[in-house]
Amino acid sequence: MTSKGATPLLPSHHSSPSRESPKDGKSAYFPYVSEPLRRSGSGSSPGNDRREYVNEKSEQGEGLLERARHDVQITPNLPEKGSKPALSATVIIPIWIALSSAVILYNKYLYSNLNYPYPIFITAYHLGCAALGTRVLRLTTNLMDGLDKIEMTRELYIKSILPIGVLFSGSLILSNTAYLTLSVSFIQMLKAFTPVAILLISAIFKLQVLTSRLVIIVLLISAGCSLAAYGEVHFEMFGFLCQVSAVAFESSRLVMIQILLQGLKMDPLVSLHYYAPVCAIINACFLPFTEGLAPFREFMRIGPLIMFSNAAVAFGLNVAAVFLIGAAGGLVLTLAGVFKDILLISSSVLFFGSPITSIQIFGYSLALGGMVAYKTASK
Template sequence: MALDPEEGKQEEIIPLTSMKDGEVAEPLPSASLPPPVSAAPKPKPKITTAVIVPIWMAFSVSVILYNNHLYHTLDFKFPVFLVTWHLTFAAIGTRVLQRTTNLLDGTKDISMNKDIFLKSILPIALLFSGSLILSNSAYLYLSVSYIQMLKAFNAVAVLLISWASRIAEPNRKLGLIVCMISFGVALTSGGELKFNALGFVIQAFAVVFEASRLVMIEILLHGMKMDPLVSLHYFAPVCALVNLIILPFTEGLAPFYQLARIGPLILFSNAFVAFFLNVAAVFLVGVGSGLILTLAGVLKDILLITASVALFGALVSPLQVFGYSIALAGLVMFKTIGK
């Protein structure tokens, strides 16, 4: 308990014999306690766009190339297990960050209850789980470069589902952009030298699941402010549980028999890179404008395609380069002037 400095102060007694006639005794200076010092809140770290964009791109590229390395170079072809492991790591990691940092302060503004969980979080988590499993499974059949080209169609799928859900109104300008992106993606598929029908179908369903998830977020979580890390905090545990239920019917115990061969270093480093991609995304969204985010995504995809050719020997035809250029131009238009 703090004491008042004026309490308990003894009155100073000055001997009368030491004073001259008519002299007024001046009070002795009293020693007062210094004012209490309040601890100033620690300022949040400020990261410039020039710093966070390369960091985010490095993590994003690393996650995809690392997963592809696991599937093909290390022959660990278990995407359901890998996604489940990533989500379990993320569920634990977000809770550690919630208790040790201010990165998940956004959870304080969300009043989570059973009704919101069952009607909003659960259906979105199911779509998220399906999207992750399908998109990772596609890497077993298609090259990294071709998958990145197909992902340009994500924006078209989101727009078409938004129109069907009546949360957006069709217009001629957006229709032309949709046609432009679709035409570019069609050319990239026509120029694919190692086309795999099963892989194409899996990636197509992954696009549908991901687009449906984004539209469902817009409908069910409208008004809730969730950055990538807060979203992961709520969705990761549910998705991990769903995947654990699916795992016995898809890959069974086979991935567990391979863990000793892969080793804990690879497993933990792979999950670490995937998790901190979401951390980097929080800072990226906080400092980047819509145009910067779009251009960063485009540059990241180009780097991935280049790395796929250089590291894994993926073949890219001139027709694919031409078609993807058209799709990217349409994507930039959609993100910047198409709204």
């Protein structure tokens, strides 16, 4: 139950200010005491100190947006390569692709073949297991050591984690609902529109300037997704609207992460540690008004073994993502995601008999080309 077919998309913020100049040459933002105020000591003028402090605080909001403008990406604010346990890329990439594909195919099998059409419950169940799993890992392993670098305050949690968690929950519910009526292959094609949504939302927030090259990439991906939708044999408007809305929610979540959580590098497990409880509670609140008690009555029919293994595969994907970040760069992650999507589409045809037309193949190829071009342009 991760962010739908794509690499995990994660937040960042920094826990303490730094006076060091950035090595990449970008302008720095220091949110607390200005340099003149630091040097003034007790002999400085109180009036000047007050004016300098007010001026510094007034620049805080502009500083957040200015820093966010530097790093608008499809997968923003991941920890630096090598910051997590090292593992060979040739080992971890196939594992990540297998787990990522297994999560989607397993959910589709649960919804369709086993007749368990309760995506809101499944989402809440996965997130509840994830919340418990991250806390067990915290006590038994060093995979959650990233939590020690984060100073999570109540204000930060309410103003940043909570709203981003709401968007995350919405994207998961809508995406999983789409699997009830749409094929896996068609959903993966629609997800190729995510970079376009991120660019457009970033442009609205003035985090990204739409250059002529980016406009061409936007048009290329949009045309490819449009052809993929046009060529869909079993088109369902409800599922289509759910998936498009899921893309909008997920893209908004990434942009909000870029604005609200600048500097605090979270890996997939640390991110899950904070978001999973929020999302599980939000989803659980929807249950009485949507699916009721039916998921609980059908739980035993499906069997604890299947339900537990389903959640375990989803959680295993997040663990694999920690090692993937340390083993591969951004472009490699994008190419691995492209290969995974192609594998998923092929598996959907083999296991679920999903029809694919030549128009869809051509359209999706255009969209994939646009995604790779976007990643290359953003380097």
